Amino acid sequence: MDNRYSVRIMRSEINYLKNVNFGEITYMNHGSINTKGKADKTDVVGIYGQNGSGKTALVESLDILKYVLMGMPIPYDFAGIISKEEQTKLVTDFYIETKQSKYKVQYAVYLRVNEEIQKIEIIRETLVYWLRGSAWKSERDIDFENPNYDAVDLLDQEDLTVKSNHAANLKSIPFLWAMQKLALICSQRHISVFFNTLVSDSCKSMKSDEEAINFSNIIHGLMKFGMVDLNVIRIEQLGQINSNIVIPINGRSTTENTITQSRVTLYIAGESDIDKELYDQVTMTIDAINTALKSIIPDLQIELDKTAEFEKPDGKKAFKVNIYSKRGGKKFPFRYESEGIKRIISILNYLISAFNESSVCLVVDELDSGIFEYLLGELLGLMHKEMKGQLIFTSHNLRILEKLDAKNIICTTTNPDNRYIRMVGIEKNHNKRDYYIRALTVGGQKEDLYDEDDLIAMGYAFRKAGNPNNRVTLQFSPQFEEDLHKAN
Structure with missing residues (x-):
């Protein structure tokens, strides 16, 4: 064995x-594996479509x-x-x-x-x-x-x-x-x-x-x-980051004989505890993240500040740490970074692993959330050209359509019995972004990609919501109105 x-x-x-009553997606190496018995293509697949599809x-x-x-x-x-x-x-x-x-x-x-x-x-x-x-x-x-x-x-x-x-x-x-x-x-x-x-x-x-x-x-x-x-990185991680509560640092290191994985959740505002036995792995992960981060955001690095060592109730040694950003030689709390930067940092080590290792499959929900669209497009363009592993992601950002081939894009449909299709009829000289928008509005695909009835219903709902008969009258207590009058 x-x-x-x-x-x-x-x-x-x-x-x-x-x-999804039925949906089928074939990934990039499906054909070559069936015919030639080998995976010889870069394997990036993006899933696009309206909300709830x-x-x-x-x-x-x-x-x-x-x-x-x-x-x-x-x-x-x-x-x-x-x-x-x-x-x-x-x-x-x-x-x-x-x-x-x-x-x-x-x-x-x-x-x-x-x-x-x-x-x-x-x-x-x-x-x-x-x-x-x-x-x-x-x-x-x-x-x-x-x-x-x-x-x-x-x-x-x-x-x-x-x-x-x-x-x-x-x-x-x-x-x-x-x-x-x-x-x-x-x-x-x-x-x-x-x-x-x-x-x-x-x-x-x-x-x-x-x-x-x-x-x-x-x-x-x-x-x-x-x-x-x-x-698999689900949207729940993004919720934790956006709430400015925690950031998960996903780590992975590979040697000739072993693969070590770690996932440490650091508090964005305040001290975090890291077991002493995991600390070296976490610092290696941050070093790898910083190496790649230089090419994405040149003046940004992240740093762990170890403030104390203590013994946990179970007898294990641990460190208390704070996470900081460094820009132009200045250090400040990481919580002041944008949501997009926090998002990139949380998944960057997994992207590094997928880029370098053929065995790794990374699945990310809403990869584009909070990330500058030009940067995201360039990053995915690089992954598309050189990545050894597999990347499956969902996104709403259409800039990516200009960086990937049409066969790398899966579109969700309005038909629950056939949820996923690839677009047909795209020529080499077509702008895939414009073509996708045209397919949304005009059609021409095997299934409808967007329900135009939603737009009609949306207008009706907005008009109904604005009808005076539907408005809610707010009533305040006499004491509240008196306090409000004094304040003004």
Whole structure:
């Protein structure tokens, strides 16, 4: 078994999540992996569209996927976007490469909300994979539906096995044919039956035949991808930054044998505590951020000021630190920086990792929020030309359309049954920004990108809101009016 894995998301499919009944996105290397068995294109994809049209739903689906691959329960915070009427299903196609082998994998997870115990249940999972030789061959499929979620009496159940069209080829993976205990444990923990430490440890002890090695590589590769290389930054982080409360410093460092990740949340106004064992990692992250920051905002650097060392109640040593900005040799509290600069700094180390490492996938919701559009366009233009990893982002800023190719842009539609499309009819001499605006107003695409009825409804709503009959009369107490009169 190989311990070094490079994983790439090839395709995302969403069924009945939030406002998406069906949506499918193929990423930049989907075609080359299927035909040539390799990822040979830079992989930047931007999602554009009107508010409430499925952009954030994609980010949330990838965040759910991350929890599943890590072998963790899906936080109940996601319950509100999982359908109660239809079957929520997320399907992801992956490309996995090791030193010796290449795999194409399709993983599907079926979800359900149990409101009584406030848990999200993983009720069914399918895993299909192919090994690359001269072409994609040796297809294997595994389908498991966990009946423990619906069982009245667990003791009456028969032994559980997976469904597979290739069962004879998978006999060397013993736990697949004795799933009773594993399925029960996973249902109690609300985690995946494929991606968990029990299966991971079992893979290490399996016989070293080809089927066992392939299965083990896939499980370990995807678990490592979820734990280390798939980084999802949702809009909640932006809310913390905009409120001038905290800034998350996302760190990652790579050596020949190890990958270290850290995420430290620093108070923007006031002291923060950092464990002594994490302090060196945080300072390395800030050094990396400052190196890249010079090219983006030349006169800006950030600095940690260590004010004290103390012992925490658990006996661990920690430091108290403040975060500062330095401009032109002058140092001042970081809270006075703009929202855009705080946003850039919070994700910059992840962008550095995606730029340099082919295994990293960075997913960012509202990447453009607060960032100067020209700067953002130049930054994404650089990523588009030279990035080794994968970047998936949502945005409203149309400047980016001028820096990316048309195939790098996914448009959301007004049709919940077909939420994501690429624009057609764009020629090389077209200005993609103007073309997109024209498509919004005139159409000409496979689906409508904007509902013109919204504009009519907007005008009607504004007129109605301004009708004197709808206005609210404010009444003040006599004491308030008397105090107001004295003040004036």
